[in-house]
Amino acid sequence: MNKAELVDEIEDKSNVTKKQAEDILTSTTIVEILDGSDKVTLMKFRSFAPSDLAAREERNSQTGKKLKIVETIVPGFIAVKAFKEQAKS
Numbered sequence: 001m002n003k004a005e006l007v008d009e010i011e012d013k014s015n016v017t018k019k020q021a022e023d024i025l026t027s028t029t030i031v032e033i034l035d036g037s038d039k040v041t042l043m044k045f046r047s048f049a050p051s052d053l054a055a056r057e058e059r060n061s062q063t064g065k066k067l068k069i070v071e072t073i074v075p076g077f078i079a080v081k082a083f084k085e086q087a088k089s
Contacts, residue, residue, distance in 0.1 A: 010025065050074070050076065052072075
């Protein structure tokens with residue numbers, strides 16, 4: 001499902017116009033929320049939470065040179081049980 005299809009779903013299931021549905025969807029993005037280190041849960045679907053990725057050393061596959069990768073925060077995805085069950089059926 002892409003953004004346009006999600007906007008259509010919001011419009012169909014709520015008493016709002018397509019423009020209002022798009023405004024609702026874009027007014028608070030998951031990326032903005034995760035930037036504050038909060039967890040986001042879309043009920044019966046999935047959760048997003050920032051995860052720490054430890055510093056590590058890797059090798060450039062083209063040159064063989066060692067690279068130091070600094071610690072960083074990446075978005076994590078956790079499927080909710082109801083979503084997993086729905087996906088299986």
